[in-house]
Amino acid sequence: MKGFAMLGIGKTGWIEKERPKCGPLDAICKPISLAPCTSDVHTVWEGAIGERHDMILGHEGAGEIVEVGELVKDFKVGDRVLVPAITPDWHSLEAQVGYSMHSGGMLAGWKFSNFKDGMFAEYFHVNDADGNLALIPEGVDPVLAPMLSDMVPTGFHGVEQAQVNFGDEVMVIGIGPVGLMAVAGASLRGASRIYVVGSRPNCVEAAKFYGATDIINYRDGSISEQIMDLTDGKGVEKIVIAGGNVDTFSEAIKALKPGGRIGNVNYLGSGENIKIPRVDWGVGMGHKVISGGLTPGGRLRMVKLSKLVQYGKLDISKLVTHKFNGLERVEDALMLMREKPKDLIKPVVIVAEDLME
Numbered sequence: 001m002k003g004f005a006m007l008g009i010g011k012t013g014w015i016e017k018e019r020p021k022c023g024p025l026d027a028i029c030k031p032i033s034l035a036p037c038t039s040d041v042h043t044v045w046e047g048a049i050g051e052r053h054d055m056i057l058g059h060e061g062a063g064e065i066v067e068v069g070e071l072v073k074d075f076k077v078g079d080r081v082l083v084p085a086i087t088p089d090w091h092s093l094e095a096q097v098g099y100s101m102h103s104g105g106m107l108a109g110w111k112f113s114n115f116k117d118g119m120f121a122e123y124f125h126v127n128d129a130d131g132n133l134a135l136i137p138e139g140v141d142p143v144l145a146p147m148l149s150d151m152v153p154t155g156f157h158g159v160e161q162a163q164v165n166f167g168d169e170v171m172v173i174g175i176g177p178v179g180l181m182a183v184a185g186a187s188l189r190g191a192s193r194i195y196v197v198g199s200r201p202n203c204v205e206a207a208k209f210y211g212a213t214d215i216i217n218y219r220d221g222s223i224s225e226q227i228m229d230l231t232d233g234k235g236v237e238k239i240v241i242a243g244g245n246v247d248t249f250s251e252a253i254k255a256l257k258p259g260g261r262i263g264n265v266n267y268l269g270s271g272e273n274i275k276i277p278r279v280d281w282g283v284g285m286g287h288k289v290i291s292g293g294l295t296p297g298g299r300l301r302m303v304k305l306s307k308l309v310q311y312g313k314l315d316i317s318k319l320v321t322h323k324f325n326g327l328e329r330v331e332d333a334l335m336l337m338r339e340k341p342k343d344l345i346k347p348v349v350i351v352a353e354d355l356m357e
Contacts, residue, residue, distance in 0.1 A: 010044065025130070032061075065078065081134060162261045246272075253288055322348070
């Protein structure tokens with residue numbers, strides 16, 4: 001089979017590989033729709049997780065099952081399925097203790113384009129099919145389904161980590177597709193006022209659609225100073241970090257009330273240390289909590305999040321601004337994510353011919 005791969009740090013290209021083999025609990029899928037991610041950009045061009053050679057990229061997509069293992073109970077050949085970016089080993093001790101995303105070691109639930117070949121190929125392998133796949137429900141567009149792989153669950157996980165409650169004032173830093181889903185998640189959880197940090201006009205408009213009440217342009221000066229001006233010097237109760245770099249935490253800590261929480265879902269692709277300002281952290285005693293975590297994966301999360309789309313609680317169409325037809329256009333879509341033109345939020349590559357527009 002052919003696949004689009006990371007050849008080494010800073011290098012990508014099409015390669016030929018043997019079709020993956022199916023274990024007794026597993027499934028082999030062919031992609032029907034795919035989406036590149038900024039994480040792919042960090043992985044390839046920043047070398048954020050280290051050197052990888054001839055590793056097929058891609059961890060966001062929907063597929064059609066072409067083979068299942070003999071122990072798979074709930075799926076069959078021909079099923080069209082949601083595929084989460086994170087596919088834990090559900091029999092692991094880490095999963096049993098509640099951290100499935102770290103099954104087998106830190107971040108090891110993230111397998112696609114990290115420890116094994118990803119989805120940007122003619123076929124891809126899914127471990128523990130019964131635990132990780134979910135049928136695409138009626139009312140969910142298969143073309144948009146890749147948004148449920150990573151963008152929706154990651155944005156929502158930032159809200160979960162920040163523990164947003166009814167009436168909370170929340171700031172979301174970064175309003176790319178993950179940040180936009182953090183805005184949507186905070187709104188669904190009952191946030192009263194949602195401040196968003198971003199500058200691209202199309203992202204700002206999408207953020208307003210999902211529930212943002214106030215816009216902060218980081219180009220206009222310090223994020224924390226702008227928040228303090230908007231809140232009469234009080235700050236906010238909850239913050240979701242979905243963009244920025246290692247220096248972003250300093251601004252977040254300054255903008256956070258004592259007793260507040262920060263949920264980070266930003267993939268930090270470079271930098272050695274995160275800087276926490278001592279005084280603004282209450283000299284270590286301000287009860288300002290930082291929680292950073294990889295989104296949970298698995299079937300149940302796919303089922304629940306897809307129901308929000310199915311029953312009209314969440315519109316994921318606002319995330320997709322560019323569409324390409326054909327597996328060979330994966331490269332173009334990824335380069336678009338790398339370049340990030342002003343009109344981009346997220347591209348999708350349509351692979352199944354019956355879905356092409």
